[in-house]
Amino acid sequence: MSSISIIGTGNMARTIGARAIAGGNTVEVMGRDESKAADLAKALGGGTTTREWGTAPAGDIVIVALLHDGVVPAVTQYGDALAGKVIVDISNPFNPTFDGLAHGEETSVAQEAAKAAPAGASVVKAFNTVFRQVLEKGRPDVFIAGDHAQAKASVEAFIKSLGMRPLDVGGLKMAHWLEGAGVVTVGLANHGVGNLDFALGITELRA
Amino acid sequence: MSSISIIGTGNMARTIGARAIAGGNTVEVMGRDESKAADLAKALGGGTTTREWGTAPAGDIVIVALLHDGVVPAVTQYGDALAGKVIVDISNPFNPTFDGLAHGEETSVAQEAAKAAPAGASVVKAFNTVFRQVLEKGRPDVFIAGDHAQAKASVEAFIKSLGMRPLDVGGLKMAHWLEGAGVVTVGLANHGVGNLDFALGITELRA
Incomplete structure (x- = not known):
């Protein structure tokens, strides 16, 4: 089982936190608004704790559950507090018409977060092709991308603890195309x- | 059932042609090398005919089964011979390292083919997220993108005749992200x- 810290107190933090608890993981939540973090921890139960925003998370895996334009600022603000952590970016940086990405260049929130992250931290893109309703109740395929095998292995173990299937698509550069898969x-x-109420996934050959 | 013309005589032409025949559609093949087209028509059977490269196809749906860098040149060369046709682009314009697209800008072979196509023709992107082995024997999800409802409806009917499930992702602009899904x-x-031996698809919520 994994030790998870969730940055954020919104819907996705609640959804992933609940699945993480149900999967037997240790969870802490960190909110800019400490009372919201306390409320979420109480709602999640299962021994969920809180920790002050911007301080070093207890979890080995830090899930940034913020709107896409809040991810890089948060990673920047946390700075060295994230040293050695596996940072999971779940965001979908949609453009205003939801038929493309907010960034024009061939990059991704995950790649930009990796640039902002401290030495020894590793960013993994995951969960962005799964709608919240499915993340809440389903057993979807979860595509992941990242540059470090050990970081991906720990995220894969966490995903399996949720009863979901992790599928590796390659290096962090692929996060751009996973964000594109979010657009699809x-x-x-x-x-x-x-x-x-569906998720992107793969289907093995069926005749 | 549909009337299909296939431009190309390679593996994908053979695979789609065989499925099209098995699905009860009328098929003709068009090759630069007429003897290859004749060989393929014979191999496909089911009344498959050939037609001279560059002349007006008989099929309502014209599937361009060429390497990605051959699609726009072929559409340009056919020119007005494609007037009124539904042109299906199935290509995957991978970069040399297979972790991105050959074109840097946010476009797609399908969108470029649409610019090259004559008035009244309509381009639909389809099939590019399905590996050939699955196209040959499976019943995968087939993502499609296009700007014209009627053209998409005719391609959807064709896909259903193959025992596959068409899934509309939106306008032709989305072809860029379907090509990205090919990268994934x-x-x-x-x-x-x-x-x-798998294909990208969707999974409905399963608890």
Whole structure:
């Protein structure tokens, strides 16, 4: 089982926190608003703790559950407090019309977060192609990308503890295309596929 | 059932042609090398015909089964012969390291083909996230993108005739992100997922 710190107190923090607890992991939450963090910890139960925003997380895996434009600022603000951590970026940096990314260049929030992260930290992209409703109740495929095998292995173990299937797509550069896969997922939702109750995944050959 | 013209005589032309015949569609093949086209038509059977390269196809749906850098030149060369047709681009314009696209800008082979296509033609992106082995024998999800509802409806009907499930991701602009999803698919294959015997798709919520 893993020790998880979640930066953020919103819907995604709540959803991932609940699954993490259910999967037998240790969870702490960190919110800019300490009362919101305390409320979330209480709601999650299972021994969930809180820790002051910006201080060194207890968890080996730090999940940044913020809106996409808050991820790099948070990693920058935490700075050396994230040294040695596995930082998980789950964000979807959609453009205003949801048919492209907010950044024009071929980069990703995950790659930018890696630039902002301290030495010894490692960023892994994960979970962004899974709608929240499925993350809450389902057993979806979870695509991951990252440059460090050990960091990816620890995120894979965490994903398995949630009853989900981790699928490695390659180095952190691939986070750009996973963010693009997030765009595809929303495109499907906007064109008649499901009701935000599906996830991207793979299907093995079936004859 | 649909009337299909396939431009190209390679592996993908053979694979799609065979599935199209098995699905009860009418098929013709068009090759620069007429003897190769004749050989393929014979191999496909089911009344498959050939037609001279560059002349107006008989099919309502024209599948361009060429390497990605051959698609726009072929559409340009055919020119007005494609007027009124639904042109299907199935290509994956990978970069040399297979972790990105050959074109740096946020475009796609499908969008460039649409610029080269004559008035009244409509381009639909489809099939590029399905490995050939699965296209040959499986019943995968097939993502499609295009700007014209009627063209997409005809491609969807064709896909259903193959026993596959069409999933609309939106306008032709989304072809860029479907090409990115092709990059993700290859990334998965290169990192231990399957043996080119899977396809990208969606999974509905399963508790």
